[in-house]
Amino acid sequence: MxxxxxxxxxxxxxxxxxxxxxxxxxxxxxxxxxxxxxxxxxxxxxxxxxxxxxxxxxxxxxxxxxxxxxxxxxxxxxxxxxxxxxxxxxxxxxxxxxxxxxxxxxxxxxxxxxxxxxxxxxxxxxxxxxxxxxxxxxxxxxxxxxxxxxxxxxxxxxxxxxxxxxxxxxxxxxxxxxxxxxxxxxxxxxxxxxxxxxxxxxxxxxxxxxxxxxxxxxxxxxxxxxxxxxxxxxxxxxxxxxxxxxxxxxxxxxxxxxxxxxxxxxxxxxxxxxxxxxxxxxxxxxxxxxxxxxxxxxxxxxxxxxxxxxxxxxxxxxxxxxxxxxxxxxxxxxxxxxxxxxxxxxxxxxxxxxxxxxxxxxxxxxxxxxxxxxxPCLGCLQCMSGVFTPVRCRVNAAMGREYEYTFKEAAKKKKVLVAGGGPAGMEAARVAALRGHEVSLYDKETELGGLMNTVGQLRGVEFEDQPTLIDYFSRQITKLGVKINLGKEVTPSLVAEIKPDVVILATGGVPALPDIPGIKGSNVVAGPDRYYSPGDYLKLLGKRVVIIGGAIQGCELAEVLVRQGKQVTIVNTAAEMGEGMAREIRARLLWWLTQKGVAMMPGVRYEAITDKGLTITTGAGKRQTIEADTVVISLPLAANKDLLAKLEGNVPEVYAIGDGAEPGLMMDAINDGARIAHAI
Ligand SMILES: Cc1cc2nc3c(=O)[nH]c(=O)nc-3n(C[C@H](O)[C@H](O)[C@H](O)COP(=O)(O)O)c2cc1C
Ligand code: SF4
Known part of the structure; x- marks a missing residue:
């Protein structure tokens, strides 16, 4: 029709x-x-x-x-x-x-x-x-x-x-x-x-x-x-x-x-x-x-x-x-x-x-x-979160920059290699291809989407249907003739073989591990990332879980774990919980977590992880142990510039974008992808 x-x-x-x-x-x-x-x-x-x-x-x-x-x-x-x-x-x-x-x-x-x-x-x-x-x-x-x-x-x-x-x-x-x-x-x-x-x-x-x-x-x-x-x-x-x-x-x-x-x-x-x-x-x-x-x-x-x-x-x-x-x-x-x-x-x-x-x-x-x-508009309400600051859209990096991002043909058509098929990489590939560059995209995983896949599978699609965005990107870059290579990791030797004019590294960040005695213990599990299937990940966790990290990553994980029947405590060094969340969403999630009996402890200092759980000092200076079967580290990722260091000087242009360059939100990753692809 x-x-x-x-x-x-x-x-x-x-x-x-x-x-x-x-x-x-x-x-x-x-x-x-x-x-x-x-x-x-x-x-x-x-x-x-x-x-x-x-x-x-x-x-x-x-x-x-x-x-x-x-x-x-x-x-x-x-x-x-x-x-x-x-x-x-x-x-x-x-x-x-x-x-x-x-x-x-x-x-x-x-x-x-x-x-x-x-x-x-x-x-x-x-x-x-x-x-x-x-x-x-x-x-x-x-x-x-x-x-x-x-x-x-x-x-x-x-x-x-x-x-x-x-x-x-x-x-x-x-x-x-x-x-x-x-x-x-x-x-x-x-x-x-x-x-x-x-x-x-x-x-x-x-x-x-x-x-x-x-x-x-x-x-x-x-x-x-x-x-x-x-x-x-x-x-x-x-x-x-x-x-x-x-x-x-x-x-x-x-x-x-x-x-x-x-x-x-x-x-x-x-x-x-x-x-x-x-x-x-x-x-x-x-x-x-x-x-x-x-x-x-x-x-x-x-x-x-x-x-x-x-x-x-x-x-x-x-x-x-x-x-x-x-x-x-x-x-x-x-x-x-x-x-x-x-x-x-x-x-x-x-x-x-x-x-x-x-x-x-x-x-x-x-x-x-x-x-x-x-x-697709994800209904994420990031656009309603700024307080008197220019409104940005999570998925449309050009919003508010329409005269800047004109998608004009590149003066010189370049061979562009994008490493990483998450939001930053897919947006970079899309915009670069729209501007007439010859683009190939590689990801060591067998599907596009990066962290969006994990989030989509864990949280479901009822609220914020992230898989629709992956589908959108996938369709667009395919239509634009981007050569998509999945299950293939970008290495210096691959780059030497392909000889691109530009390499865009969108390979994501690495888990950040806080320096806490006992962090290597068998009861400590990293946050969910793209290398786990959600089912396998959840099997790693016991009934009582302490989440280290109360920003968006920790709070959204708590939602998933509560739905799985876990007994959850969230601890955070920052004074506020839910950093990075859209304002309304944050207010509702924190209310819901409280209703579900999740203890949220901001402003704490981590002291040690033992087989009993996590010992902290509270904001009021009280030392206490939160008993738990599993301690999950759910902190914002750390930058990962290893490949950048290896490639610099060996290709005409190389850029790191997204979480690998500076960990942030999905909106930041998409913005970064658009920014670099408009600049090359
Ligand atoms: C960032 C933002 C600012 C808004 N500001 C106004 C406004 O100034 N006046 C108004 O009548 N509605 C305002 N709205 C509400 C929208 O006009 C609309 O009613 C609302 O977003 C629901 O429609 P939607 O689901 O199609 O977005 C605003 C919405 C957004 C997202
Ligand atoms: S920020 Fe989120 S809710 Fe707002 S327009 Fe963009 S995708 Fe839709």
Whole structure:
């Protein structure tokens, strides 16, 4: 079946007001921290141009500040509160429109998220409830702890003007529409929600009162930009959890009707779940490693049939019943789920964010039926882990470097030998081959993937399907004509025989062994690596296991061992557990490990390993022995430059990349592979 027939609905052009979308895929907004200062940056232009070129139907640019400095959620944020910023936005819409893609600009006010330390001002909100308070429930660790000041009526009226003025600037800059973000838990959502809004004036109490601020903004925008400039409103269709004190679905429907009557052209729906330390934007992670509560007790409004993917669809479908304007919803959607939701009439447009970050060409690949060429987004949430630092994608090294990594033909075609078929080596081979080099790849193992294989086999594929990434790389490098030689180790004599112009060493790191008396004991086992089958590895371990190392390696191994029924303790010299893990994933895994009775001991000193177990000195200075049958060393790998030393001076160019050069995360390895292959 071709892309056109299988994804008939998804690929159909649509419209929001008078704006035509190329298809029904919408790139939803994402704060990327790509600006260096208050102006639109070239990095932003590169990022959005790649998306526009990739064929998405409509894209939404993330939110500049409309109210400086009161709405500064991050220390460095681009701005649209003055006409001097219009030029930068015009350049941005120019590069997007060049590829025939319409663009909306998302506008929001961060409200209670602002930190006093950022600009010396307390945050503002509907009422004096902190984003980190018990009312809200546990939230992201970088949320403001400050108690906000309720806005005065004059300030509300002033903000109505600021939203409308920002929209006029967006229109002047060539945007095709705006999305007013009144969802999640920012300022406008705080007014809409009965849980946040405790006001006694005309802006609190009934839904009519709580919606007054948002509706005034919509009406003022409409007055200033005319009937034909589309306005989309992003709202929480329902707020679940919070003891039933949030906005109900019936209120969500009523709000949608009010917005339509006020002149809104489309509604973007998400649900909001109070009281859980989950990212409300990515509901699938509530299933990792296990849900907090039994599935039968989950709120009924979201659709949990795909483990969080498409959870917003059922809520959107209910909102759609209340209005006649287009309804958008996303959330871990893929083309198949999107097509299904459209055919079922649950939504009119489907939101995609992370899958387009992993592969901005996804829409074009769907159109041409090249589904196998889509770079898989692993759902790993590394992209949500930085705190106000440029967002990077684990699998797409070019994201945020689009103008730098142009994949241009190499000036001189070289014979490139890549040693190692892990993520760094495969990405290096892929990019080098794309640039026209003659590439061969060797790995001493009989399959590609390196450590990803072990991780995939041990952890399974339900969360972070790493084997799909191996398959993707394998297909791509095969198609590109890379000569793959498995079961063959690269040695100086092999290199002398092949005579490459460039050798890229991506052979991985070596296990790091801490200097502890007893480390060579028979009860000590290294962390799982590619040389074990998972079954064989698990057989090496007794019932009671102490894991030395509480970074990502140790914590993820603990998850596997708990699932295997082991009794686990994790010890770590660092003060924090879970270093290297994506923020949300780390929070959930550490919570789960605690629930499962895993003792986690950060800040310890290792003293000795004996046949009784591991002796440590705790952070409080207490010496104690943790009894265990097996002590597992699960520390970050160490660099391995042996082969590099042997080859240097004997080949024209030789580079070590990935863990072998500097141990890091999979994202670092892929980045390193791309970096070197773009440089040769
Ligand atoms: C790095 C990142 C930043 C985001 N920032 C915003 C934002 O500023 N405004 C917004 O409405 N949604 C934001 N989102 C949420 C996305 O638009 C989307 O709703 C969410 O990622 C779920 O969709 P997906 O599974 O297709 O990624 C962000 C998502 C990511 C990954
Ligand atoms: S970082 Fe992970 S979750 Fe985010 S877009 Fe990339 S692969 Fe997907």
């Amino acid at each position: 071709t892309g056109e027939t299988k994804f008939e609905k998804l690929l159909e052009p649509y419209h929001i007001g008078k704006v035509q979308t190329r298809n029904r895929m919408v790139k939803t907004a994402a704060g990327m921290f790509y600006q260096k200062d208050e102006y639109v940056s070239d990095v932003q232009k590169g990022f959005f141009e790649a998306l526009a070129k990739g064929g998405v139907g409509l894209l939404c640019v993330d939110s500049p500040t409309i109210d400086y400095p009161q709405s500064l959620m991050f220390p460095i944020q681009f701005r649209i509160d003055d006409d001097k910023y219009i030029k930068g936005f015009s350049e941005l819409t120019g590069v997007i429109h060049k590829h025939g893609c319409p663009a909306f600009l998302q506008l929001y006010h961060c409200g209670a998220w602002m930190k006093k330390e950022t600009y010396g001002l307390p945050p503002v909100s509907a009422s004096n409830i902190s984003i980190s308070s018990d009312v809200y429930g546990p939230t992201s660790e970088h949320a403001s702890k400050d108690v906000p000041r309720p806005l005065t009526i004059t300030e509300i009226e002033d903000l109505v003007d600021k939203f409308a003025s920002a929209t006029v600037r967006a229109q002047k800059a060539g945007f095709d529409g705006v999305e007013i973000n009144a969802g999640s838990n920012h300022l406008l959502a705080a007014f809409l929600s009965p849980l946040w809004n405790k006001r006694q004036d005309a802006y609190g109490g009934s839904l009519e009162n709580r919606a007054r601020f948002l509706l005034a903004i919509i009406q003022e925008i409409r007055k200033r930009v005319g009937r034909d400039f589309p306005i989309c409103a992003l709202i929480n269709g329902v707020e679940v959890g919070g003891g039933g004190r949030g906005m109900s679905l019936a209120e969500g429907q009523e709000l949608a009707r009010m917005l339509e009557a006020a002149g809104v052209d489309a509604i973007h729906i998400r649900f909001y779940w109070y009281g859980y330390d989950i990212s409300v934007l990515t509901p699938e992670i509530v299933f990792y490693p296990e849900p907090h509560i039994p599935l039968k007790d989950f709120p009924k409004e979201p659709d949990w049939s795909h483990k969080g993917a498409g959870a917003n669809m059922s809520v959107a479908a209910e909102i759609k019943k209340a209005v006649s304007i287009p309804v958008i919803a996303g959330g871990r959607m893929d083309p198949e789920l999107g097509e299904e939701a459209l055919r079922q009439g649950r939504v009119d447009l489907v939101g995609f964010c992370r899958r387009l970050m992993a592969d901005p060409e996804l829409p074009n690949k769907v159109i041409s039926g090249k589904m196998d060429d889509i770079v």
